[in-house]
Amino acid sequence: MKTFAVAILTFGLGLVTGLQIGNHFIVGTVRNQFRSSSAQHQSLxxxxxxxxxxxxxxxxxxxxxxxxxxxxxxxRSIQQFDPPSPQKQELLHHIEASSASSPELKDALSRKTQ
Structure with a gap:
């Protein structure tokens, strides 16, 4: 009976510890994603x-x-670091199509990266 009680206590302690550690990492991940999103919105x-x-x-x-x-x-620069996605492809096609009617955009797309 003592062994069973020790096993239950150990399991409970391990569960609580695991949940605390998991919670810490999840909260950290959410905070980092929020900061990243906030920085993107600030730039926009x-x-x-x-x-x-x-x-x-x-x-x-x-x-x-x-x-x-x-x-x-x-x-020319940043999109190279974005992972491939249908949204990215759609945006790139839209940019290319828009450059046909926008001399400013056509010029900006043709400039060399500095």
Whole structure:
């Protein structure tokens, strides 16, 4: 009977310890994902507010050029590090199609990465 009680106690202690460790790692992972998502949204907001400022002051060509440079930078550089996905392929096709009607984007896509 003592052996059974020790086994149950050991199992319970192991279970509680395992749950605590698992909880610690899960919370850490969620926090890291939230930080990453927050950084992405912050970058998007920065680009958006700059473009809005340009548009509101009547600098349409400047806004188009700025946005085209941002898209071009993604297309030429950053997207190489993104894992393949249907969404990525769709975005790349959309960028290429849009460049046919946007001289600014076409120019930004053709520039060499610096």
């Amino acid at each position: 907001a920065l680009v958006s507010v700059h473009a809005l400022d340009e548009l509101q002051t009547g600098h349409v060509e400047s806004a188009k050029s700025f946005l085209a440079r941002e898209v071009g930078y993604y297309y």
